[in-house]
Amino acid sequence: MRSHDTIAAIATPSGTGGVGIIRISGPAAGKIAHQIFLPKRTNCSWESHHLYHGDIISADGRIILDEVLVALMLGPHSFTGEDILEINCHGSPLIMQAILSELVQSGCRLARPGEFSQRAFLNGRLDLSQAEALASLVAARSETACAIGLAHLKGALGREIESLRLELIEALALTEASIDFTEDLAARDTPGILPRIDAISERLRLLLDSYQVAKLYTEGLNVVITGKPNVGKSSLLNTLTGKKRAIVTDIPGTTRDFITDQINIRGMPVNLADTAGIRKPQDMIEKAGIDLVWENLAKADLAIIILDGSHPLTREDTEIFAAIATNNYLVAINKTDLPSAWEINEINQLLPGSKILKISAKFGTGIDELKNAIVDNTGTDKKESTGVVMITNMRHKLALEKALSNIQSVKENIVAGMSPEFPAFDLREALDNLDEITGKKIDDEILDKIFSSFCIGK
Numbered sequence: 389m390r391s392h393d394t395i396a397a398i399a400t401p402s403g404t405g406g407v408g409i410i411r412i413s414g415p416a417a418g419k420i421a422h423q424i425f426l427p428k429r430t431n432c433s434w435e436s437h438h439l440y441h442g443d444i445i446s447a448d449g450r451i452i453l454d455e456v457l458v459a460l461m462l463g464p465h466s467f468t469g470e471d472i473l474e475i476n477c478h479g480s481p482l483i484m485q486a487i488l489s490e491l492v493q494s495g496c497r498l499a500r501p502g503e504f505s506q507r508a509f510l511n512g513r514l515d516l517s518q519a520e521a522l523a524s525l526v527a528a529r530s531e532t533a534c535a536i537g538l539a540h541l542k543g544a545l546g547r548e549i550e551s552l553r554l555e556l557i558e559a560l561a562l563t564e565a566s567i568d569f570t571e572d573l574a575a576r577d578t579p580g581i582l583p584r585i586d587a588i589s590e591r592l593r594l595l596l597d598s599y600q601v602a603k604l605y606t607e608g609l610n611v612v613i614t615g616k617p618n619v620g621k622s623s624l625l626n627t628l629t630g631k632k633r634a635i636v637t638d639i640p641g642t643t644r645d646f647i648t649d650q651i652n653i654r655g656m657p658v659n660l661a662d663t664a665g666i667r668k669p670q671d672m673i674e675k676a677g678i679d680l681v682w683e684n685l686a687k688a689d690l691a692i693i694i695l696d697g698s699h700p701l702t703r704e705d706t707e708i709f710a711a712i713a714t715n716n717y718l719v720a721i722n723k724t725d726l727p728s729a730w731e732i733n734e735i736n737q738l739l740p741g742s743k744i745l746k747i748s749a750k751f752g753t754g755i756d757e758l759k760n761a762i763v764d765n766t767g768t769d770k771k772e773s774t775g776v777v778m779i780t781n782m783r784h785k786l787a788l789e790k791a792l793s794n795i796q797s798v799k800e801n802i803v804a805g806m807s808p809e810f811p812a813f814d815l816r817e818a819l820d821n822l823d824e825i826t827g828k829k830i831d832d833e834i835l836d837k838i839f840s841s842f843c844i845g846k
């Protein structure tokens with residue numbers, strides 16, 4: 389694809405910084421470079437992918453806008469596949485805006501969000517899964533999310549999809565061969581077809597399974613700290629985050645709002661929420677706070693039930709056990725720095741098989757064990773080590789689910805003794821669904837929607 393217009397955008401975040409980068413891509417990039425850049429040395433040869441030192445000057449040549457380093461990267465060997473000019477100027481928003489205005493005066497159009505990546509995709513420099521990986525890499529909130537984004541950018545997902553495509557094409561070729569040469573033949577008579585189909589569906593399933601785990605590393609694990617008033621929920625939030633995030637007092641019912649913060653445990657972002665203590669509410673505000681707890685508990689990946697080890701258990705504690713028993717939870721007995729008022733086996737019967745930890749939120753004891761238990765509870769370490777390519781993107785998940793359902797109908801039709809046209813049809817559908825992931829076959833409207841969620845300048 390050749391674009392007719394040349395686009396420009398500030399690629400670095402808004403605000404002040406040491407350096408700011410402005411990107412220009414399109415057919416006029418070279419001409420604009422000559423117009424606005426005055427090299428320090430007279431013999432500037434404008435070799436591709438070389439940095440040159442000089443000034444950016446206004447169109448009339450009278451004002452120096454900044455002293456910069458510029459590089460011209462000639463297509464097709466550039467990020468977008470087009471000619472690109474990159475200006476490294478000083479990171480002042482005023483300077484960057486002035487240069488951008490000058491570029492617009494010289495004929496550039498302001499780039500839309502994601503337009504550089506969209507051009508890279510349309511020029512075959514990246515497949516769609518790689519372009520999307522760029523956006524998730526930029527937005528990643530944990531080391532693992534970065535690693536997954538980088539692996540996809542390097543083509544890991546694209547290669548897995550390509551290899552699945554080849555398997556599908558082979559299965560389709562075998563099936564179609566029987567349509568062409570034999571009449572009244574059932575698809576199940578195609579040699580070796582069923583084991584192939586089973587292998588494909590197993591690989592699709594593995595990719596789909598990776599979504600839950602990868603989602604934890606990209607979006608984080610949602611943990612709600614719950615329990616009756618005064619057991620130390622807010623103290624635990626503060627100890628886990630290392631900040632005075634929530635107010636701690638010995639007055640029951642201090643926390644009324646839903647207070648959230650994020651920490652990182654063994655590379656996993658954990659979204660923590662401190663909540664109002666659950667009891668019979670004493671006023672409207674407390675009731676609203678407690679209603680919010682129930683709402684959020686229903687959505688949480690994990691609840692931490694806090695109990696006060698220094699006071700006897702009460703009906704409020706056991707009511708929480710009863711209400712939460714269907715959730716995924718851990719029990720933390722707090723205030724273990726004080727003499728204990730009850731024995732663990734009192735709750736073993738009420739919450740059989742649950743993981744119970746002893747902590748002191750006030751003095752930080754048992755906190756590392758609790759952090760480990762939070763991540764162990766997700767069971768991710770085991771799955772991570774299987775070395776499967778992981779998917780993190782909802783669009784990819786939906787496409788893979790559709791492909792898996794196509795493959796399931798292929799199998800059902802083969803087993804039911806249908807003629808080969810039926811599985812051939814579903815195999816083609818499965819191919820189309822996989823092609824949506826890499827963008828081999830995709831609607832322009834969907835493409836525009838995908839790229840419009842990217843940052844400007846990417």
Ligand SMILES: Nc1nc2c(ncn2[C@@H]2O[C@H](COP(=O)(O)OP(=O)(O)O)[C@@H](O)[C@H]2O)c(=O)[nH]1
Nearest residue numbers: 618619620621622623636637638723748749750
């Ligand atoms: N001794 C002791 N006191 C604690 C501990 N954790 C919290 N507290 C005290 O218990 C009271 C209630 O704590 P808070 O965190 O506000 O409880 P919440 O109502 O569950 O949020 C405060 O006086 C805290 O200082 C602990 O581990 N040991």
Ligand SMILES: [Mg+2]
Nearest residue numbers: 621622642643
């Ligand atoms: Mg509190």
